[in-house]
Structures are given as structure tokens and as C-alpha cells.
Amino acid sequence: MEKKRPQTARQYVLGMLRAEILRGEHCAGARLRQEEVASRLGVSTTPVREAFRDLLAEGLIGLDTHRGVLVRGLTLADVRELYELRIVLEPMLAVRALSLTDTTQLDAAEAIHLRLCGEKDPERWASLNVAFHQALNVAAADGRMSRIVAGLAEAAGSYVSLSMHATPELMALNNGDHAELLRLYRLRDEDGVAAKTAAHLAQTLSAIERDVETRVVVLAEAG
Known part of the structure; x- marks a missing residue:
């Protein structure tokens, strides 16, 4: 049986957040706080920040000047x-x-x-x-x-x-x-x-x- 490749912290955070958004666990307009996500997933803020960049490119989150990172949801x-x-x-x-x-x-x-x-x-x-x-x-x-x-x-x-x-x-x-x-x-x-x-x-x-x-x-x- 083929062994699964270990995930990097960035891949782990990205996969978790993407799945949560896809399942509707974060409603459109909800704010994602870097420190809170890092604490919940047991990682440093660096992979969270990197995952946010990936999610932004995928269109699942957006950036607001005053409120920070916001879930866009699916359209x-x-x-x-x-x-x-x-x-x-x-x-x-x-x-x-x-x-x-x-x-x-x-x-x-x-x-x-x-x-x-x-x-x-x-x-x-x-x-x-x-x-x-x-x-x-x-x-x-x-x-x-x-x-x-x-x-x-x-x-x-x-x-x-x-x-x-x-x-x-x-x-x-x-x-x-x-x-x-x-x-x-x-x-x-x-x-x-x-x-x-x-x-x-x-x-x-x-x-x-x-x-x-x-x-x-x-x-x-x-x-």
C-alpha cells in the first residue's frame, strides 16, 4: 500500500480551512483571525498567513481594509x-x-x-x-x-x-x-x-x- 506523503503545516492549515468553508462552517462575511486559527489548529501564525494567501487566490476569502480576512463563501x-x-x-x-x-x-x-x-x-x-x-x-x-x-x-x-x-x-x-x-x-x-x-x-x-x-x-x- 502506498504511504501518504506527510503534509506541511501550510498544507494542513489550507486543507482544514478550505474544508470548513466548503462545508459551510464559516458563513459568508465571517472574519478569520490569524491568531485564533493558529491556536485552534496548533500551528504558528506563519502557515496560517500562507494558507490565507492560497485561499485568497482560490477566491474563498477576501480582504477588507478595516475588518481583515473575511470568508467570501461560494458563488x-x-x-x-x-x-x-x-x-x-x-x-x-x-x-x-x-x-x-x-x-x-x-x-x-x-x-x-x-x-x-x-x-x-x-x-x-x-x-x-x-x-x-x-x-x-x-x-x-x-x-x-x-x-x-x-x-x-x-x-x-x-x-x-x-x-x-x-x-x-x-x-x-x-x-x-x-x-x-x-x-x-x-x-x-x-x-x-x-x-x-x-x-x-x-x-x-x-x-x-x-x-x-x-x-x-x-x-x-x-x-
Whole structure:
């Protein structure tokens, strides 16, 4: 059995706070105090400060001049914008990568796919999911489009974890999509890869939308 890699203090704090926000334990507008979080989680303030930076980049918290760090909560506007961009750009990147990808790279992606199929924890599944798509598209990793797509995927990671918590069967559905993507990559089917990539993203977006609406999260538009 594969041993779990030890987490850094930053990763531990980030994972805990992200999960708490996703579960609705901190309502939108709630203030997060650095010292209180550090004391509660048994760490110094340094990893808390670093985790706040990560959460800010993910859009789960915001900064107020007078009140400090505030929970933003989840908004459908945010997630829809992320996925609208991904659905346009990721099929284009996949087709570009397809012409450059070799068997070794596809074998690496398949190895990650096998780990995904055996993973039940939503947080770890979401992390492996990012690694799987990066492995598929690594041959086109040097361009600007790849960097933009990577940033969008990272920002969407929290929403992916949320959807997996709410709809565990979605992991199996997505694992099936991954298997089909690998098949299409090996066939060098550009149209199939593009269509499946877009459908795969749309499926996750639909699951996230259903869950956010069910939770009755505050869905005010940013700004």
C-alpha cells in the first residue's frame, strides 16, 4: 500500500480551512483571525498567513481594509465564470497537446488514473484529478494557454472537492470520463478529445451548481 506523503503545516492549515468553508462552517462575511486559527489548529501564525494567501487566490476569502480576512463563501457566478473559460480553453489545449504527446506521457497519465479509481477521499481525488489533466497536457505545457488553464484548474479545485463531497458517485463518473479520454488520446482522435474534454467539464459544473443551490449558499455577485 502506498504511504501518504506527510503534509506541511501550510498544507494542513489550507486543507482544514478550505474544508470548513466548503462545508459551510464559516458563513459568508465571517472574519478569520490569524491568531485564533493558529491556536485552534496548533500551528504558528506563519502557515496560517500562507494558507490565507492560497485561499485568497482560490477566491474563498477576501480582504477588507478595516475588518481583515473575511470568508467570501461560494458563488455560482464565480464557478460559472471559471468553467465557461475552462470549457473554451481546455479542449483547445488538449488538441494542441495531442499532436505532441507520446506513449510515455500517456502511460504516466494512466498511472494517475489508476490511483484516481482507487481514491475515495474527495480532497485527495481532486488533487490527483489536477495531476491527471496536467499529465495529459504536459507536452503543451510551455505555452501561455497552458499557464492560463493551470491557473483556472487550480482556482476550480475547491469547487471540485465540494462536488465530490456532495455527490460521491461523481468520482466514478469522472473516472469513466478519464478512461475514455485516455482511449481517445491513444487513438489521436482530435474531435473526440475536444468534445469529451468539454463534456467532462460541463458535467462537473452541473454537479457543483446543483450542490451550491441545495446548500442555499449566499450567491451574491462579487462587487
